[in-house]
Amino acid sequence: MFRELYFYLRHNKMTAFLLTCQISLYLVLLGTFMAFTSEIHYGKSNLENIYENKAIYHLLDGYFDPDEFSNFRDRSDALEILKEYYHELDSASSFQYLAMFNQDISIDAKEVAVNSYSESTDDVEHINVRSFQMNLQAHDYFMLDVSEGRAFVSNDFEDKNGILPVLLGNSFADYYKVGDEISVSFYQQEITLSVVGILSENSLLYFNGDPEFYLDDYFILPYVNYAPPETEYEEERQEIIYFSMINGYISIPEGDGEFTRVMMAEVEAISQKTGFDNYLFIGSNPNTQPYRGLINVMNANYNLVKTIFILSFVINAIVISLILFFEQKKRLPAFAIHYLHGASISILAKRLISEVLLIMLLSYALSQIILSSVLNINSIVPQITLFFTVVVLAVVVSILPISNIVRKPLVVFLNNEEGSM
Amino acid sequence: MRIIKPISILTIALIVLLHLFLLLFLSYSVEQTLYDELSNRLYSENNVVLVDNQDVEWVNIHIEEEYRLFVELTNNCRALLKNTSSWMPPMISGYIPNAGDLGLKAVVGKNALNSVVEIEEKKYFKFQSCFYEICGVVGVEYPTSCDDLIILFGVDFSPHDLRGMELILDADDERSVSAVKNIITSTFPSVSLFNGVLKGSARLTKGSFFYQLLEGEAMILVALSLMSLMKYLHEKKKATRYTYCILGVLPHKIIIREIAGVFVLNLLAVMAVIILAPLLNVVGFEQFNLILVVGMSVTMFSCLSKVLLFVLDSFSSRTNKGTMRYI
Numbered sequence: 218m219f220r221e222l223y224f225y226l227r228h229n230k231m232t233a234f235l236l237t238c239q240i241s242l243y244l245v246l247l248g249t250f251m252a253f254t255s256e257i258h259y260g261k262s263n264l265e266n267i268y269e270n271k272a273i274y275h276l277l278d279g280y281f282d283p284d285e286f287s288n289f290r291d292r293s294d295a296l297e298i299l300k301e302y303y304h305e306l307d308s309a310s311s312f313q314y315l316a317m318f319n320q321d322i323s324i325d326a327k328e329v330a331v332n333s334y335s336e337s338t339d340d341v342e343h344i345n346v347r348s349f350q351m352n353l354q355a356h357d358y359f360m361l362d363v364s365e366g367r368a369f370v371s372n373d374f375e376d377k378n379g380i381l382p383v384l385l386g387n388s389f390a391d392y393y394k395v396g397d398e399i400s401v402s403f404y405q406q407e408i409t410l411s412v413v414g415i416l417s418e419n420s421l422l423y424f425n426g427d428p429e430f431y432l433d434d435y436f437i438l439p440y441v442n443y444a445p446p447e448t449e450y451e452e453e454r455q456e457i458i459y460f461s462m463i464n465g466y467i468s469i470p471e472g473d474g475e476f477t478r479v480m481m482a483e484v485e486a487i488s489q490k491t492g493f494d495n496y497l498f499i500g501s502n503p504n505t506q507p508y509r510g511l512i513n514v515m516n517a518n519y520n521l522v523k524t525i526f527i528l529s530f531v532i533n534a535i536v537i538s539l540i541l542f543f544e545q546k547k548r549l550p551a552f553a554i555h556y557l558h559g560a561s562i563s564i565l566a567k568r569l570i571s572e573v574l575l576i577m578l579l580s581y582a583l584s585q586i587i588l589s590s591v592l593n594i595n596s597i598v599p600q601i602t603l604f605f606t607v608v609v610l611a612v613v614v615s616i617l618p619i620s621n622i623v624r625k626p627l628v629v630f631l632n633n634e635e636g637s638m
Numbered sequence: 639m640r641i642i643k644p645i646s647i648l649t650i651a652l653i654v655l656l657h658l659f660l661l662l663f664l665s666y667s668v669e670q671t672l673y674d675e676l677s678n679r680l681y682s683e684n685n686v687v688l689v690d691n692q693d694v695e696w697v698n699i700h701i702e703e704e705y706r707l708f709v710e711l712t713n714n715c716r717a718l719l720k721n722t723s724s725w726m727p728p729m730i731s732g733y734i735p736n737a738g739d740l741g742l743k744a745v746v747g748k749n750a751l752n753s754v755v756e757i758e759e760k761k762y763f764k765f766q767s768c769f770y771e772i773c774g775v776v777g778v779e780y781p782t783s784c785d786d787l788i789i790l791f792g793v794d795f796s797p798h799d800l801r802g803m804e805l806i807l808d809a810d811d812e813r814s815v816s817a818v819k820n821i822i823t824s825t826f827p828s829v830s831l832f833n834g835v836l837k838g839s840a841r842l843t844k845g846s847f848f849y850q851l852l853e854g855e856a857m858i859l860v861a862l863s864l865m866s867l868m869k870y871l872h873e874k875k876k877a878t879r880y881t882y883c884i885l886g887v888l889p890h891k892i893i894i895r896e897i898a899g900v901f902v903l904n905l906l907a908v909m910a911v912i913i914l915a916p917l918l919n920v921v922g923f924e925q926f927n928l929i930l931v932v933g934m935s936v937t938m939f940s941c942l943s944k945v946l947l948f949v950l951d952s953f954s955s956r957t958n959k960g961t962m963r964y965i
Contacts, residue, residue, distance in 0.1 A: 231950075235869055239862040246855045253848040260842035419841060426713070429837045510783035511838060514677040517780070518670070518839045525666045532659045533859065536652055540866045543648075547873070592851070 225572055232544060237580050239540075240610075243533045244584035244603050249592065250526040251599040257522060261515040264428070267359055268508050272477070273315075273423055274467040276306075276484070278460065279495035289495075296452055299459035302493035304442075306463065307352060309487065312480045315355035316440050316465035317424055321345040323402040343402070348436040350461070351422075358468065359422040361437075366395035366414030369439055373413070376444045383410040384437040387418040403438070404454050410436065423466070428508040463493070534606075538614050541576075545569060545618040552622060565622050570615045577611045645874070646903060652867055653907035653936065654914065656860050660932050661911070661920050663856045670849055672728055676782045677838020680727045680789075683846055684815045685808040685834035692828040694800035699825075705809040705818045708789075709800060714750070715765060716806070717790040723809060732774025735791045742792045744770035747777050747785035763788060783838070806834065861939060868900065868943040893948050900944050901937060908933035 226233050280286040289295055306314040323343040356369050364387065373382040381403070385393055393399070399410045416432055424430035440462050446452040467484070469476040481498070488494050552565045581604060588594045675682060690696075697707060697719050704723035708716045726734060727745075735743040744763045746754070754761045754772055761772040770790050777785050807822075809815045823829050839845055875896060882892050911933060916923045 232866075232869060232873075235862060235866045239859065239866050242855060242859045242862060246852065246859055249848065249851055249855060253843070253845075253852065256848065257839070257843045257845075260839075264842075429842075431837075431841070507783040507786075510781050510785060511677050513780045514673050514782055514839055515842070518673040518843070518845070521666065521669050521673070525662060528662055529659065529856070532655050532662075533863070536655055536659075536863050539648065539652055540863070540870060543870050547870070 221568055222571060222575060226575075233576060236541065236544070236576050237583065240537055240577065240580035240607075241583040241587065243537055244580060244607070245587050245592075246533070247526075247530060247606065248584065248588045248594055248599045248603060250522070250529065251602065252592075252594045252596065254519065254522050254526060255596065255598070257515060257519045261512065261519060263360075264508065264512060264515070268423070268428060270471045271468055272471045274469075274480075275465075275499040276314075276467050277464050277497050277499065278493075279497050285495070290453075290456060294492075296446070296456050296459065298492050299456060299463060300443075302487065302491040303459055303462045305487040305491055306465070306467075306484075307354065309483055311469070311476070311483045313354050313358055313468045314352070314465055315358055315468060316352040316462045317349065317355050317422070318351075318461040318464065319347065319349045319424070319435070320404075320461070322348040322436060322438075325400055346401075346436055347434055348403075348438055349432060350438045350440050352440045352462070352465075355422070355465075356439075359420075361420055361422075361432075362417045363414035364390065364417045366412070368414055369437075374439045374441050376441045379406075379408045381408055381410050381438055381441070382413040384414045384416055385412055386416050386431075386433040386435045386437070387420070388433045389436075390415045401436075404458055406454060410438070426507075428511065463496075467498075530606075534610065538610060541573065541610075541614040542617060545573065545614065546621075548572075549618065549621060562623055566619045569618055569622065570611070573611050573615050577607045581607045649867065649871065649903055650907045650910065652863075653904060653940070654910050656863055657907060657911040657929075657932055657936060658915065658918070658920055659856065660860055660936070661915055661929065663853060664928060664932070665921050665925070667849065667853065670845060672778075674838060674840040674845060676728065676778065676784055678836065678840060679784050679787060679838075680776065681806065681808050681835050682810060683834075683836055683840045684810075684812045685806050685836075686815055686819055687832040687834055688805045688807055688819065688822065688829050689802065689832065690800070690805075690826065690829045691802055693797035694795075694803075694805070695797050696822055696826050696829070697795075697797075697800070697805075699822075701818050701821055703809070703814045703818050705807060705814050708806040708808065709795070709803050710806065711765070711790070714786045715788040715790065717793040717795070719793075719795065719800075719805065723814075725810075727776050728778050730775040730777055730779070732772075735773055739773075739791070742768055742770045742790070743773045744791065745774040745776050745789045746772055747787040748775060748781075749785040750788050751775065763790075765790060768793075804832075808834075860936075864936065864940055865943050868940060868947060871900070872896075872944065872947045893945075897941050897944050900940050904933070904937035904940050908937065 280289060292298070303316070307316070322345070324346050325343060353369065353371055353374050361368055361384070363384065366384075369382065369384065383399070393412050393415075395412055395414060397412045399412070401408060401410055416437065418433065420432045421429050422432065440458075443455050443458070446455050467480060469480045484496070484498075488496060548569070552560075552569070555565060555568075556562070584603065585600065588599070671682075701722070705720075706718065706723055706725055707720040708718055710716050721737070729745075730748065732745065734745060744765075746763060750763070751761075751772075754763050755769070756762070757769070762769040763772055764770075765788070770792075776787060776789070807815055807818055809818070819831060823831055879892055879896075883889070908929070912926070912929055915921050915929055921928055
């Protein structure tokens with residue numbers, strides 16, 4: 218059997234080569250389509266997991282008048298009020314409080330890694346890098362994932378005397394590694410950032426009405442629970458930071474208004490309990506805003522890719538099956554001669570299917586090498602599906618010639634003009 | 639009559655299927671671009687941001703490229719400063735004003751229609767005490783993130799007005815954006831360049847990477863399928879070629895005859911595609927040119943494959959010291 222297979226391949230080098238390349242590429246195309254559809258599905262379900270059936274409100278302090286703001290800050294208990302107000306919001310039972318704010322931080326331009334990242338560092342001592350601060354609830358709410366290192370844990374939100382853990386956006390992956398320490402100026406204080414992880418590419422969250430606020434170019438810092446200040450300067454600094462912490466977002470389940478009523482009652486109770494009574498809400502339901510538009514487009518895109526995938530699968534399956542069928546049909550006169558020389562029908566059928574299977578399995582192996590090594594598509598689902606496709610194609614292509622061999626007298630094929638070895 | 643053999647019909651059917659597959663992919667690229675632009679608020683993925691901290695004197699300089707220059711005025715409102723391309727975003731109704739249209743005009747999304755004012759049966763959008771006549775509605779039937787968008791036309795900014803503002807340079811292809819930004823940044827060193835806006839399906843699904851990959855794979859797959867088919871047809875004719883040679887027919891006549899056969903098969907396939915493609919809704923009648931381009935490419939490739947097979951036969955005959963070099 219193997220000897221005959223060897224002779225078959227030797228005498229049909231070009232045909233076998235072309236067919237193997239064609240079927241391999243067909244499988245690679247299907248594998249790429251599967252990876253693409255799963256990428257769209259992942260992107261869509263990721264957004265839905267974050268935003269579906271949720272309403273988000275922007276909670277602001279009401280100190281728009283500079284005089285009122287100064288008067289509040291002049292109070293001796295201003296920091297205590299802010300801290301208590303924030304902690305009550307952060308531990309509220311009827312809603313999730315998402316403290317988030319973006320703020321540039323200043324980095325020493327002499328740091329080689331940053332110089333590599335920014336092209337505009339000539340003649341300046343410091344450069345600004347975008348940073349984004351958040352509390353643990355916001356971090357967990359938006360399910361931030363890392364490609365290297367680890368995500369934030371509750372311990373990262375404790376004050377550690379000038380050392381802050383940092384998650385870096387994916388754009389920084391080539392310039393820093395987990396464990397690096399970076400000196401920065403954060404709210405006019407020199408602190409050290411310790412890199413604990415690199416965020417996955419295209420990590421996003423809801424910020425300033427945008428459901429697609431990407432964090433790739435940001436340093437992500439935790440909002441820590443600061444220890445009582447020891448100096449007046451430190452107290453003023455903490456006040457500014459806590460002011461940014463209380464201007465956050467509130468998330469509740471989307472509903473008939475009951476959730477909103479309960480949430481507002483609790484915020485009012487917190488306000489009265491802590492003495493911070495100057496606040497206001499801006500309602501912002503992501504389901505009726507850009508998020509819904511994006512999901513609609515993603516759904517349409519997903520359906521389109523799925524349709525093209527199915528049509529590509531069917532069209533090429535027909536083309537490949539017909540070409541393979543033609544090739545096998547061409548072999549029937551040679552089989553008839555084998556039959557006249559004493560080969561049994563079952564041996565001829567086995568030979569035919571082994572020829573088809575050999576090409577199919579070679580193609581499958583080649584496609585897997587291309588998909589995993591060249592295109593980095595390693596998912597198990599395409600591997601199994603493609604193997605199943607290969608087996609089905611081999612069976613479909615072999616059935617007709619085998620049934621010809623079994624049902625018709627083989628000498629009929631001797632008249633066939635398509636004879637070949 | 640020879641052409642109407644079952645094998646010829648099957649060959650034509652196969653070529654038709656390959657045509658449909660290619661057309662499907664090309665029409666898919668148009669749809670994919672539409673989705674990417676809709677979810678990126680009508681910017682292509684090639685856009686870049688230009689900021690000049692001095693007076694912006696370069697908006698109206700002449701550059702031999704097709705591009706668009708916008709300035710973002712608010713989150714949802716932008717003004718078109720310059721358009722040298724034939725830009726046509728998806729429109730529900732109306733039109734995009736061109737350079738010849740005088741006056742202040744605006745194209746808005748569906749939701750933005752709620753904030754228009756009506757004066758003498760004409761709709762206007764009021765922005766910074768100026769009235770912009772609404773001449774079109776952008777978007778598609780279903781809700782998208784560009785439904786709140788407002789694009790203003792004919793706004794007269796002075797170079798000083800644009801100082802320090804983010805100007806978005808966009809074009810249909812990356813090469814044009816690259817050429818324009820290189821000319822501007824090299825002529826006006828005060829201009830800083832930043833990465834453009836990339837959101838929506840293109841970014842979330844790595845659509846651009848996958849589409850280019852799929853397109854490349856599809857083209858090569860069609861080429862290989864055609865070669866396999868031509869190889870099969872070539873071998874099938876082997877006995878006939880021997881017979882013609884024995885009967886004294888000149889080799890070049892045999893070659894021309896077979897290539898003509900392939901050409902006729904392709905021609906019939908193209909005719910079938912012209913009827914089938916619009917019927918199956920793969921492409922519309924208005925994309926007749928596309929069908930012809932694909933048809934010509936496939937026919938040319940089939941004929942070239944056939945020539946290549948004759949050349950390979952010729953080499954093989956020489957190495958085997960055969961007598962019939964071309965068959």
